[in-house]
Amino acid sequence: MAATGWPGCANSLKGVILDMCGVLYDSGGEGGDGVAISGSIGAVEKLKASDLQLRFCTNETQATRETFVAKLQRLGFDISVSEVFPPAPAAVAVLKERGLRPHLLVHEGLLPEFDSVDKNNPNCVIIGDAAENFSYQNLNEAFRVLIDLEKPVLLSLGQGRYYKETDGLKLDVGVYMKALEYACDLKGEVIGKPSSMFFQSVLNDMGLQPHEVLMIGDDLLSDVGGAQQCGMKGVQVRTGKYSGTLHCRRMASITAGLSKRTRGAPCNRGGAVTQKVNDGVNFGGLRRHRSRGGGGGADKWSSSSSSSPDTWPTFTAASHVTVLLREKAPFVSQSWEGGRSLG
Numbered sequence: 001m002a003a004t005g006w007p008g009c010a011n012s013l014k015g016v017i018l019d020m021c022g023v024l025y026d027s028g029g030e031g032g033d034g035v036a037i038s039g040s041i042g043a044v045e046k047l048k049a050s051d052l053q054l055r056f057c058t059n060e061t062q063a064t065r066e067t068f069v070a071k072l073q074r075l076g077f078d079i080s081v082s083e084v085f086p087p088a089p090a091a092v093a094v095l096k097e098r099g100l101r102p103h104l105l106v107h108e109g110l111l112p113e114f115d116s117v118d119k120n121n122p123n124c125v126i127i128g129d130a131a132e133n134f135s136y137q138n139l140n141e142a143f144r145v146l147i148d149l150e151k152p153v154l155l156s157l158g159q160g161r162y163y164k165e166t167d168g169l170k171l172d173v174g175v176y177m178k179a180l181e182y183a184c185d186l187k188g189e190v191i192g193k194p195s196s197m198f199f200q201s202v203l204n205d206m207g208l209q210p211h212e213v214l215m216i217g218d219d220l221l222s223d224v225g226g227a228q229q230c231g232m233k234g235v236q237v238r239t240g241k242y243s244g245t246l247h248c249r250r251m252a253s254i255t256a257g258l259s260k261r262t263r264g265a266p267c268n269r270g271g272a273v274t275q276k277v278n279d280g281v282n283f284g285g286l287r288r289h290r291s292r293g294g295g296g297g298a299d300k301w302s303s304s305s306s307s308s309p310d311t312w313p314t315f316t317a318a319s320h321v322t323v324l325l326r327e328k329a330p331f332v333s334q335s336w337e338g339g340r341s342l343g
């Protein structure tokens with residue numbers, strides 16, 4: 001029976017999708033181009049030299065796709081525009097399909113993406129990572145557009161909580177999306193990761209089935225969880241926004257929610273997602289147990305003493321790609337931990 005876990009599934013994989021910010025590079029810094037993460041340029045080169053298909057999936061919304069790709073090329077990456085999937089072009093397709101005219105609360109660098117769209121008399125709001133444009137005045141303007149609509153539509157280009165730049169963590173679009181949802185008592189629609197529709201559009205371009213593709217990202221829910229909900233494999237790097245302390249806190253929050261839901265709640269949708277995320281991340285600390293007797297068969301979680309973030313190895317795009325290509329190589333058996341040869 002074919003292996004389903006990572007990295008045992010490597011031989012069944014035909015494609016890889018890489019997140020960009022936090023996986024390939026950290027944004028910000030002098031000049032604004034950011035800094036390539038160690039080994040990531042080589043990892044892209046290795047994947048392109050392999051028989052695997054490669055695409056890049058990002059929630060980047062501070063620049064047009066062309067400008068963004070040019071930045072990555074300056075950093076040394078062999079990347080072309082047609083390989084990169086950000087939310088804005090997908091949003092433009094949705095606007096045209098549904099006859100929507102947006103009020104835009106986005107970064108000025110993204111505005112050219114919407115040149116072909118009718119923005120008169122708006123009947124929806126699009127929110128992206130507007131950064132400095134997230135002023136009270138601009139948020140209030142978006143709020144007033146939404147609250148005055150008979151059928152308010154809020155489209156959010158991603159829903160990340162935060163991301164990392166070279167000078168530290170930054171609030172992401174999801175925070176402001178939630179503010180507008182709360183003020184207007186509505187549910188926004190996400191275009192971008194973790195939307196299954198967004199991941200599926202990348203898979204369609206690759207011509208591959210979800211189980212044939214591995215997603216590598218630094219966001220536990222948008223990258224890993226989103227990919228896994230779509231049926232793909234998902235693994236997390238420990239670069240970018242990853243922080244051992246924050247990760248532990250996040251997982252504690254998720255598993256606390258899981259415990260509550262498994263105590264008699266009929267619907268465990270969130271718990272099921274959590275389990276899939278945990279299986280794929282391979283972070284090794286949290287373990288799930290099937291309760292034997294009592295508790296109605298509820299699942300319980302424990303944390304091994306060796307799970308301190310300080311003792312975890314550093315997983316990067318480069319290390320994941322190295323393991324993937326070694327596992328795929330015929331007649332060569334390598335161990336997962338440390339990359340030591342077994343054969």
Ligand SMILES: [Mg+2]
Pocket residue numbers: 019020021022023217218219240
């Ligand atoms: Mg990222």
